Amino acid sequence: MNEVLRPEPRQGVMDIAAYVPGKSAAPAGVAKVHKLSSNENPFGAPAAAIEAVREAAGHLEYYPDGSATKLREAIAEVHGLNPANILCSNGSDELLGLIAQTYLSPGDEGIFTEHGFLVYKIQILAAGGTPVVVKEMDERADVDAILAAVTKRTKLVFIANPNNPTGTYLPFEEVRRLHAGLPRGVILVLDAAYAEYVRRNDYESGIELVSSSPNVVMTRTFSKIFGLAGIRIGWIYAPSPIIDALNRVRGPFNVNSAAIEAGAAAVRDRAHVERSIAHNEQWLGWLTQELTQIGLRVTPSVGNFVLVHFPQNGGHSAEMADAYLSARGYILRRVAAYGFPNALRLTIGAEDANRGVVAALTEFLKS
Numbered sequence: 001m002n003e004v005l006r007p008e009p010r011q012g013v014m015d016i017a018a019y020v021p022g023k024s025a026a027p028a029g030v031a032k033v034h035k036l037s038s039n040e041n042p043f044g045a046p047a048a049a050i051e052a053v054r055e056a057a058g059h060l061e062y063y064p065d066g067s068a069t070k071l072r073e074a075i076a077e078v079h080g081l082n083p084a085n086i087l088c089s090n091g092s093d094e095l096l097g098l099i100a101q102t103y104l105s106p107g108d109e110g111i112f113t114e115h116g117f118l119v120y121k122i123q124i125l126a127a128g129g130t131p132v133v134v135k136e137m138d139e140r141a142d143v144d145a146i147l148a149a150v151t152k153r154t155k156l157v158f159i160a161n162p163n164n165p166t167g168t169y170l171p172f173e174e175v176r177r178l179h180a181g182l183p184r185g186v187i188l189v190l191d192a193a194y195a196e197y198v199r200r201n202d203y204e205s206g207i208e209l210v211s212s213s214p215n216v217v218m219t220r221t222f223s224k225i226f227g228l229a230g231i232r233i234g235w236i237y238a239p240s241p242i243i244d245a246l247n248r249v250r251g252p253f254n255v256n257s258a259a260i261e262a263g264a265a266a267v268r269d270r271a272h273v274e275r276s277i278a279h280n281e282q283w284l285g286w287l288t289q290e291l292t293q294i295g296l297r298v299t300p301s302v303g304n305f306v307l308v309h310f311p312q313n314g315g316h317s318a319e320m321a322d323a324y325l326s327a328r329g330y331i332l333r334r335v336a337a338y339g340f341p342n343a344l345r346l347t348i349g350a351e352d353a354n355r356g357v358v359a360a361l362t363e364f365l366k367s
């Protein structure tokens, strides 16, 4: 008989490559640090959300409302949804895990794409499922390839739309075509973390498709345009049977009391959102143009970040650019784990950060 020598995690867990967040520190001695590595909002959190957290700090002895009613109602009001079809979470990463835990049995397959968000793979493995990676075309999800990868064991398809770290998106006709080709028992997860930033007529975040389908869910976050990454709020809009199942699995107080208050205040602050969108529009265009002009390829992005590709040879690799920029206080995101060993992801920052990065990269390419 085999003697068990130590506790072993369930199958799949030790296959997980733990998520590595974007760096936040520069080397010692750098005067000003511009954190452009995690797609955070350069305007910060809305003032009303900060005030709501201060207020909440006076009542920390109480458990939060376990169903985050105030937050769900605020989200529902702003988006014109039924609050019963919304479930809030400790960041949308938590939801991605809940979906995997709730719907995958060992051996069930979860599909995501070649350059898709890494949390999908982590959560599929953590749930004991089998990750299935599908090739992309031109750094964008390929609907035909995804449909061709579906098997009897497929339970979940994860699409970030727009995707991180590429910034590319699927026009809604493509999302519909994907949904139409999926078996009814497969859940299509539309991760719309960057939806607010997209200015395209052929883009939809997925609300209508969720409303009319039993097997589509949409996840959203307060971490990006709302500037609340630190307090961890995500939400899902989903058909009632899916909400019911997720509610059984989630922690009973998964959203803390300060987050409930901050989120409810932030979602109603349309001025903050509009200001953030306008700033992003301007500087996304400017950065794409300037970086292209100095000879770097930029993947066309609709999000609040750009994927910048470095020359294959000539001593100007992404790794060297990263070191050069860090030394000057510009912290970008390495994306080798996403299949881009020679690119960096740059968050659209404040004006001085954007101008500074372009100036530094211009110098770097001459060095």
Ligand SMILES: *Cc1c(COP(=O)(O)O)cnc(C)c1O
Pocket: 039, 090, 091, 092, 093, 094, 117, 160, 163, 164, 191, 193, 220, 221, 222, 223, 224, 229, 232, 233, 234
């Ligand atoms: C940032 C991001 C999220 C949001 O994560 P939170 O846990 O809500 O902070 C989700 N999906 C993608 C693709 C992201 O880039």
